[in-house]
Amino acid sequence: MASRGASMVLSRANRIRSKLQTALEATILEIDDVSYQHAGHAAMKENSSDNKETHFNLKIVSPKFEGQNLVKRHRMVYDLLSDELSSGLHALSIVAKTPHETTASK
Amino acid sequence: MATFLSNILFKGIASRSLTTHLSSSSYYGMRYLNTVSNDPDSHDDFKPATKHESSGISLSDVVEKDVKDNPVMIYMKGVPDFPQCGFSSLAVRVLKHYDVPLSARNILEDPELKSAVKGFSHWPTFPQIFIKGEFVGGSDIILNMHQNGELKELLKDIKSKQ
Numbered sequence: 001m002a003s004r005g006a007s008m009v010l011s012r013a014n015r016i017r018s019k020l021q022t023a024l025e026a027t028i029l030e031i032d033d034v035s036y037q038h039a040g041h042a043a044m045k046e047n048s049s050d051n052k053e054t055h056f057n058l059k060i061v062s063p064k065f066e067g068q069n070l071v072k073r074h075r076m077v078y079d080l081l082s083d084e085l086s087s088g089l090h091a092l093s094i095v096a097k098t099p100h101e102t103t104a105s106k
Numbered sequence: 107m108a109t110f111l112s113n114i115l116f117k118g119i120a121s122r123s124l125t126t127h128l129s130s131s132s133y134y135g136m137r138y139l140n141t142v143s144n145d146p147d148s149h150d151d152f153k154p155a156t157k158h159e160s161s162g163i164s165l166s167d168v169v170e171k172d173v174k175d176n177p178v179m180i181y182m183k184g185v186p187d188f189p190q191c192g193f194s195s196l197a198v199r200v201l202k203h204y205d206v207p208l209s210a211r212n213i214l215e216d217p218e219l220k221s222a223v224k225g226f227s228h229w230p231t232f233p234q235i236f237i238k239g240e241f242v243g244g245s246d247i248i249l250n251m252h253q254n255g256e257l258k259e260l261l262k263d264i265k266s267k268q
Contacts, residue, residue, distance in 0.1 A: 037192070038191075038192065070243060070246075070247045070250060070251075071241070071242070071243050071247060074243060074244070074246070074247065075228075075229070078229070078230050078231075082230070085230045085231075090231075091191075091193060091231050092231065093193070093245075093246055094246050095246070
């Protein structure tokens with residue numbers, strides 16, 4: 001009961017962080033809540049007032065992305081966050097790189 | 107009143123000639139594929155009598171045909187000239203860099219179509235872009251492919267719009 005209470009209080013951003021961190025062993029994990037940029041758009045108007053966390057920018061660097069194309073990397077993230085997507089998370093902007101790619105691009 | 111009637115007529119035609127729209131070979135730059143809108147203002151009596159299911163065309167067939175018949179197909183929020191979401195807007199802006207016909211459906215008009223597309227691609231968000239029958243991704247991926255030259259390569263053998 002106590003743990004259930006805690007997870008209710010935990011923000012969506014924190015839940016996203018822990019889910020992605022655990023599964024992807026991310027070396028870099030940046031999560032920006034950009035919901036305010038989308039607050040006015042059509043689909044958001046029906047949203048209940050207690051669901052403000054709808055849009056996030058994610059930057060994830062993970063060795064698990066090695067050998068996966070972009071569609072597969074995005075699918076991995078969407079799959080991990082399927083509970084969030086079905087409970088009011090509306091859209092993600094995802095940058096998904098491998099550790100190798102981040103050092104190569106610098 | 108005239109507008110009201112023509113609106114009903116238009117919706118009726120749109121629902122019945124869905125396949126005709128799709129197989130039409132006349133490109134004029136952007137094409138908007140019409141779907142039946144679930145207009146909350148219209149009285150039940152005026153709603154299109156033929157549902158997709160009863161007309162023998164399931165929505166997943168519609169999606170399958172869309173992506174097969176249209177070399178660049180985007181399911182988006184709003185229409186290309188008036189996107190109703192920043193991500194859809196971005197995807198359209200990227201695709202407009204290329205001289206290819208762009209076919210679009212507005213998933214905000216049709217919640218059933220929206221779920222059919224999600225089920226077809228197993229992808230939870232919109233926009234969704236299909237090129238030459240293959241699911242490509244959403245706005246992040248199309249932007250990335252534009253920046254690294256993959257999109258140019260993928261689109262180069264598509265006949266330019268007339």
